[in-house]
Amino acid sequence: MSALLLPGVVVVGTRVGLPVLAMATLRLSSSSSSSFFAYQQQKVGLTAAQRPPSSFPSPSPPLVVCSIPDRHHLPSSPSSGEASSGRISLGFCTRQSSGFCTRQQSWNRKLAVVAAAASVVEVGGGGSSSTISREEVVREDDPTNNVPDTVFGKIGLQLHNRENHPLGILKNAIYSYFDETFPGVFHKVDNLLPIVSVKANFDDVLTPPDHVSRSYNDTYYVSADTVLRCHTSAHQAELLRQGLTHFLVTGDVYRRDAIDATHYPVFHQMEGLRLFTQQEWEAAGMDGTALAAQELKKTLEGLARHLFGDVQMRWVDTYFPFTDPSYELEIFFQGKWMEVLGCGVTQQQILCNNGCAGTTAWAFGLGLERLAMVLFDIPDIRLFWSNDSRFTSQFKSGQLGTKFKSFSKYPPCYKDISFWISEEFSENNLCEIVRGIAGDLVEEVVLIDEFTNPKKGKTSHCYRIAYRSMERSLTDEEINALQAEVRQQVESKLKITLR
Ligand code: DAH
Numbered sequence: 001m002s003a004l005l006l007p008g009v010v011v012v013g014t015r016v017g018l019p020v021l022a023m024a025t026l027r028l029s030s031s032s033s034s035s036f037f038a039y040q041q042q043k044v045g046l047t048a049a050q051r052p053p054s055s056f057p058s059p060s061p062p063l064v065v066c067s068i069p070d071r072h073h074l075p076s077s078p079s080s081g082e083a084s085s086g087r088i089s090l091g092f093c094t095r096q097s098s099g100f101c102t103r104q105q106s107w108n109r110k111l112a113v114v115a116a117a118a119s120v121v122e123v124g125g126g127g128s129s130s131t132i133s134r135e136e137v138v139r140e141d142d143p144t145n146n147v148p149d150t151v152f153g154k155i156g157l158q159l160h161n162r163e164n165h166p167l168g169i170l171k172n173a174i175y176s177y178f179d180e181t182f183p184g185v186f187h188k189v190d191n192l193l194p195i196v197s198v199k200a201n202f203d204d205v206l207t208p209p210d211h212v213s214r215s216y217n218d219t220y221y222v223s224a225d226t227v228l229r230c231h232t233s234a235h236q237a238e239l240l241r242q243g244l245t246h247f248l249v250t251g252d253v254y255r256r257d258a259i260d261a262t263h264y265p266v267f268h269q270m271e272g273l274r275l276f277t278q279q280e281w282e283a284a285g286m287d288g289t290a291l292a293a294q295e296l297k298k299t300l301e302g303l304a305r306h307l308f309g310d311v312q313m314r315w316v317d318t319y320f321p322f323t324d325p326s327y328e329l330e331i332f333f334q335g336k337w338m339e340v341l342g343c344g345v346t347q348q349q350i351l352c353n354n355g356c357a358g359t360t361a362w363a364f365g366l367g368l369e370r371l372a373m374v375l376f377d378i379p380d381i382r383l384f385w386s387n388d389s390r391f392t393s394q395f396k397s398g399q400l401g402t403k404f405k406s407f408s409k410y411p412p413c414y415k416d417i418s419f420w421i422s423e424e425f426s427e428n429n430l431c432e433i434v435r436g437i438a439g440d441l442v443e444e445v446v447l448i449d450e451f452t453n454p455k456k457g458k459t460s461h462c463y464r465i466a467y468r469s470m471e472r473s474l475t476d477e478e479i480n481a482l483q484a485e486v487r488q489q490v491e492s493k494l495k496i497t498l499r
């Protein structure tokens with residue numbers, strides 16, 4: 001039975017299920033979530049400084065573009081308002097296109113990484129394999145490219161396809177739900193290449209030309225018309241065109257972002273879509289949109305119960321460019337409402353543009369890390385990438401919800417850095433530099449102080465960087481060397497003045 005709680009919020013179910021997990025934090029925000037695309041319409045709109053560089057091709061309607069001096073002086077995101085609360089803003093994007101298109105088709109057949117070495121990633125399977133070189137993805141002298149080596153190194157690792165990994169276990173648990181509820185109906189795809197066109201990532205799912213997600217600050221652009229997908233929705237149109245009517249797509253997605261326990265520039269999503277025919281909605285005595293919305297809610301409430309037990313749920317109205325109406329499903333968990341996924345009734349234009357006129361559909365997208373952190377009690381998103389057997393040996397195929405037992409936590413070391421910012425300063429760019437130097441040894445970057453000197457008209461930021469290894473103690477010497485390199489690169493690449 002459902003009861004209206006707040007405008008736009010319907011509570012479904014009445015009992016709080018699963019035992020409360022002892023997770024360190026429920027600060028689950030945009031990484032692995034849909035909040036980027038759930039931006040309210042009135043917040044949509046890039047300033048000139050946030051748009052991709054001028055050499056980027058214009059989608060239709062054309063983008064107003066600007067030039068950028070080099071890949072480190074990237075524009076900031078509108079979401080940087082979060083910085084005032086001490087958190088660093090995040091971002092991401094997508095695109096599709098030319099040079100990659102031909103190879104994309106063959107790459108899309110199978111993506112099985114043989115090696116994620118520093119210079120080459122081999123992808124392939126099913127008789128065809130291909131190699132992506134670092135030079136194709138990381139081009140430091142190309143102003144339309146903003147992919148760092150740290151991100152290139154993740155392409156093809158496909159954590160979601162490891163059976164004994166929490167992300168693989170969660171993916172398979174979701175598969176089981178769909179297989180039990182709709183036997184033999186949903187087609188599953190989990191090996192598509194993450195390098196997609198801007199068109200696939202944004203235009204095909206009706207992302208407005210000025211939507212924040214297209215910003216160079218928020219998305220990894222491989223070139224002007226190609227991105228590392230920022231969401232698995234990038235594959236909706238292509239799969240519809242292939243004639244699929246019920247599908248689940250899982251993959252790694254990429255967003256320029258903050259650094260903390262729940263944000264990582266690479267994470268994993270699953271997308272689902274189901275079409276309905278006129279025959280189906282007539283048989284149900286409903287119109288097509290009403291049937292899709294009803295089935296969407298029933299299906300996803302069932303999925304949430306399958307994963308979390310008999311939890312209290314609510315539907316929150318939201319905005320996505322690709323759906324109308326659009327919702328987020330929240331569950332009441334560990335004493336808080338937690339977003340589980342974003343979803344809605346697919347825009348007719350997407351269906352018509354991709355050979356599905358005369359149908360309706362529901363679609364959803366969920367972040368695997370966000371859910372896995374809660375289900376397995378994993379306190380830090382970096383752990384998903386760990387090869388430490390003290391982590392990897394704790395999880396077994398089919399065992400959803402095994403609680404992770406922390407191995408000894410090594411002490412963090414904090415270092416502060418203060419500087420006068422320029423207009424072009426962006427926290428995502430700062431984070432990228434820190435991550436480029438310290439890799440997974442950086443746990444968090446937090447804005448701890450900000451003030452403006454009215455006489456000089458200058459603004460100062462002070463960031464606290466937490467260094468901590470999940471696997472060993474760090475020496476003072478090592479941390480001092482990292483911090484010195486951070487200071488040097490921040491000064492030379494970010495047009496700031498160190499204080
Ligand atoms: N692509 C969205 C995101 O990453 C998630 C999402 C929301 C996917 C609603 C959908 C959908 O298919 O209908 O933020």
